[in-house]
Amino acid sequence: GAGVSQSPSNKVTEKGKDVELRCDPISGHTALYWYRQRLGQGLEFLIYFQGNSAPDKSGLPSDRFSAERTGESVSTLTIQRTQQEDSAVYLCASSLFVGLAGTYNEQFFGPGTRLTVL
Amino acid sequence: RKEVEQDPGPFNVPEGATVAFNCTYSNSASQSFFWYRQDCRKEPKLLMSVYSSGNEDGRFTAQLNRASQYISLLIRDSKLSDSATYLCVVNDFSASKIIFGSGTRLSIRP
Numbered sequence: 098g099a100g101v102s103q104s105p106s107n108k109v110t111e112k113g114k115d116v117e118l119r120c121d122p123i124s125g126h127t128a129l130y131w132y133r134q135r136l137g138q139g140l141e142f143l144i145y146f147q148g149n150s151a152p153d154k155s156g157l158p159s160d161r162f163s164a165e166r167t168g169e170s171v172s173t174l175t176i177q178r179t180q181q182e183d184s185a186v187y188l189c190a191s192s193l194f195v196g197l198a199g200t201y202n203e204q205f206f207g208p209g210t211r212l213t214v215l
Numbered sequence: 216r217k218e219v220e221q222d223p224g225p226f227n228v229p230e231g232a233t234v235a236f237n238c239t240y241s242n243s244a245s246q247s248f249f250w251y252r253q254d255c256r257k258e259p260k261l262l263m264s265v266y267s268s269g270n271e272d273g274r275f276t277a278q279l280n281r282a283s284q285y286i287s288l289l290i291r292d293s294k295l296s297d298s299a300t301y302l303c304v305v306n307d308f309s310a311s312k313i314i315f316g317s318g319t320r321l322s323i324r325p
Contacts, residue, residue: 130313139223139317140259140302153312188258192313202247202306204313206258 099123101207103189109213110179118174118210122191127169130204132188133158140188146172148194179214186211216241218314219305225320228293235289236319238303248279248286249304253318259302262288290321298323 102121110116122129131143142156146166157163161179166172176183190204221238228234240248248265263270265277265286276289290297303316 132315140315142315145312202313203249203261203264204251204259204304206260208258 101191101205103207103210107211111215113178115177116179118187120172120189123205126191127194128192129172130190131164131174133185135185181214184212184214219303219316221303221316221319225322227322230323230325232293233291234293237285237287238316239285240305242307245305245307247306250288251302251304253300293323295323
């Protein structure tokens with residue numbers, strides 16, 4: 098079966114431009130996460146969607162970052178007025194519902210989008 | 216204090232050695248735990264879950280110490296292919312949060 102897919106795989110943009118990153122989760126996975134990973138660094142949580150619940154946006158670093166998810170499918174992460182410090186790999190992951198005791202909550206990651214802001 | 220903390224390393228050990236690293240977590244309500252592996256410039260992938268009684272998968276042993284709030288990963292007879300970053304993951308059902316540690320880098324030398 099298909100895993101998590103992300104597009105584009107690479108994005109080079111100029112400082113000040115807006116970018117949109119896309120994530121297609123595994124079908125049936127209700128939880129979807131976005132992370133940022135700078136070169137040589139760990140995963141930085143950005144935002145989390147769970148079904149129809151309000152998303153957990155606590156990790157978004159500034160109001161230039163926003164994300165949407167249509168139902169339990171595709172998600173887009175938008176970065177407005179990109180800055181050089183936004184350069185990183187943006188990883189999306191999906192998992193089965195988080196919160197049910199005993200549910201196996203393995204996160205499956207997409208290959209990431211490598212964003213370079215010049 | 217970070218919710219999940221790991222020694223970033225790098226751990227540089229010879230092939231065949233045994234290496235272990237820990238991960239501490241701050242929320243005692245955390246309920247499930249995992250180790251993920253991330254190869255250079257690749258996405259993280261699940262290595263193994265961590266069960267209360269401890270569990271083994273080949274050369275890898277994972278343990279959970281709830282009293283001291285840490286999990287550990289032991290790798291025996293290390294191989295060159297074990298070189299990677301190992302990420303500790305803590306799942307808090309009550310808060311519906313999954314938290315990744317920043318990872319421990321392991322490098323196995325011939």
